[in-house]
Amino acid sequence: MAEQPIRVLIAKPGLDGHDRGAKVLARALRDAGMEVVYTGLRQTPEQIAATATQEDVHVVGLSCLSGAHLELFPRVVQLLREQGADDIVVLGGGTIPAEDISALRELGVEEVFTPGTSMHEVVEFVRRRVHL
Amino acid sequence: MSLAEGVLRGDVRATAKLISLIENQPEAAVADLQELHPHTGNAHVVGITGSPGVGKSTLVDGLAKRWRKEERRVGIIAVDPNSPFSGGALLGDRVRMQDLATDPGVFIRSMGARGRLGGLARATHNVIRVLDSGGKDVILVETVGVGQSEVDIVQTADTVVVGLVPGMGDDIQTIKAGILETADVFAINKADRPNARGLEMELRTLFGWNQEEEEDRWIPPIEMTVATTGAGMDELKEAICDHWDHLKRTGELQHRRRERYEAELQSVVEDYWRKRFFDYWQREGHWERVVEQVLRKETDPFTAAQQLVVPFLDSEVGG
Numbered sequence: 407m408a409e410q411p412i413r414v415l416i417a418k419p420g421l422d423g424h425d426r427g428a429k430v431l432a433r434a435l436r437d438a439g440m441e442v443v444y445t446g447l448r449q450t451p452e453q454i455a456a457t458a459t460q461e462d463v464h465v466v467g468l469s470c471l472s473g474a475h476l477e478l479f480p481r482v483v484q485l486l487r488e489q490g491a492d493d494i495v496v497l498g499g500g501t502i503p504a505e506d507i508s509a510l511r512e513l514g515v516e517e518v519f520t521p522g523t524s525m526h527e528v529v530e531f532v533r534r535r536v537h538l
Numbered sequence: 539m540s541l542a543e544g545v546l547r548g549d550v551r552a553t554a555k556l557i558s559l560i561e562n563q564p565e566a567a568v569a570d571l572q573e574l575h576p577h578t579g580n581a582h583v584v585g586i587t588g589s590p591g592v593g594k595s596t597l598v599d600g601l602a603k604r605w606r607k608e609e610r611r612v613g614i615i616a617v618d619p620n621s622p623f624s625g626g627a628l629l630g631d632r633v634r635m636q637d638l639a640t641d642p643g644v645f646i647r648s649m650g651a652r653g654r655l656g657g658l659a660r661a662t663h664n665v666i667r668v669l670d671s672g673g674k675d676v677i678l679v680e681t682v683g684v685g686q687s688e689v690d691i692v693q694t695a696d697t698v699v700v701g702l703v704p705g706m707g708d709d710i711q712t713i714k715a716g717i718l719e720t721a722d723v724f725a726i727n728k729a730d731r732p733n734a735r736g737l738e739m740e741l742r743t744l745f746g747w748n749q750e751e752e753e754d755r756w757i758p759p760i761e762m763t764v765a766t767t768g769a770g771m772d773e774l775k776e777a778i779c780d781h782w783d784h785l786k787r788t789g790e791l792q793h794r795r796r797e798r799y800e801a802e803l804q805s806v807v808e809d810y811w812r813k814r815f816f817d818y819w820q821r822e823g824h825w826e827r828v829v830e831q832v833l834r835k836e837t838d839p840f841t842a843a844q845q846l847v848v849p850f851l852d853s854e855v856g857g
């Protein structure tokens with residue numbers, strides 16, 4: 407039997423209506439052999455955390471273009487902790503200014519990918535992180 | 539605390555973890571499943587199947603909401619086929635079920651096929667066992683009606699709903715043979731499109747609805763739905779509940795469950811023996827040597843099988 411696949415939730419918190427980037431990433435992770443749960447646009451942090459817990463994913467990838475990342479990403483981290491699901495790795499992506507990245511890291515978002523990052527880098531990061 | 543105890547107390551995290559164990563290391567989940575089995579049997583398991591894109595997830599969402607209004611607890615299992623090359627899968631059914639995510643009376647789990655052919659149906663059956671013992675009143679299982687493993691999954695349901703849409707002329711032909719026959723309820727979804735009535739007529743002739751009604755014979759009703767607006771959804775839910783009542787009233791439920799348990803027991807026994815047998819003979823390269831002997835015509839598969847099985851049964855492991 408094959409080794410267990412990595413499970414990832416790709417979620418879009420916030421009000422922006424573009425999910426092309428999130429879908430491209432979801433497909434790249436799938437093509438790398440992962441099981442990717444995709445939930446669509448405009449998710450609340452509550453919906454994202456509940457979904458991550460039920461689906462028992464290894465990683466949650468949050469993508470946000472609306473500028474509300476400083477508020478939304480750490481809220482997901484906090485809700486997961488409250489649900490006892492703090493073993494789930496939270497990653498962020500989107501148009502995020504450099505000065506926000508260290509703030510997000512401090513609040514428990516493990517890594518932040520900006521539009522320059524290649525899909526390959528993200529896939530490799532997820533692989534390495536989950537197989538720690 | 540075991541995962542099973544957590545499941546029985548309605549703990550979401552324990553439920554999710556036990557499902558992962560069933561998916562990743564089925565042998566390691568056995569102790570928990572043993573603990574849960576006596577607590578199963580309450581839930582009405584409803585399979586929803588049909589070609590890609592007919593609106594299965596949207597139907598599931600609408601049905602779940604209607605059961606929630608009656609404060610019934612709902613479990614949902616959305617099985618998606620995998621991309622055959624990478625083994626990965628894009629599980630997108632939750633996009634149509636967003637409002638259910640934070641409802642504490644609903645638990646949703648997406649499953650990929652992971653290339654396990656027969657194993658997928660068994661895994662699904664065990665996930666149903668978990669949700670059932672965890673207190674779900676209705677369990678909705680969504681799966682695409684294309685392959686044999688999907689047919690197997692659907693057959694673990696008490697009530698099978700087959701979704702069709704008008705205007706996909708060859709839909710009835712392309713759907714996996716055997717799926718149409720398992721339907722207990724038909725949903726002609728996207729009935730806002732032209733030709734819904736034409737599809738209904740086609741189904742009626744195909745299944746001989748003109749036959750005289752016999753008492754206690756279930757004739758699969760055909761419901762017209764527009765899952766996106768909710769039109770016809772109350773009626774669809776009623777038809778599913780009618781079928782459940784029918785199953786209970788006629789004793790058919792016990793009959794179906796007995797058959798299902800028998801099939802499950804058979805496959806568990808087969809696995810058990812197979813594993814012990816091969817563990818026994820694969821020690822010290824014995825199995826390989828017998829294969830070589832068959833190859834060199836020193837023995838034949840029939841004689842060799844006998845010479846392997848008999849001493850195995852007499853051994854301490856086999857006896």
Ligand SMILES: Nc1nc2c(ncn2[C@@H]2O[C@H](COP(=O)(O)OP(=O)(O)OP(=O)(O)O)[C@@H](O)[C@H]2O)c(=O)[nH]1
Nearest residue numbers: 590591592593594595596634727728763764765766
């Ligand atoms: N016009 C119309 N569109 C519908 C109806 N029901 C669903 N849809 C749309 O059909 C598309 C597919 O719906 P889903 O519920 O995802 O279908 P599905 O069968 O679960 O799809 P897969 O899981 O990919 O096989 C979505 O865009 C829905 O909004 C309906 O009754 N009428």
Ligand SMILES: [Mg+2]
Nearest residue numbers: 594595631680
């Ligand atoms: Mg679907």
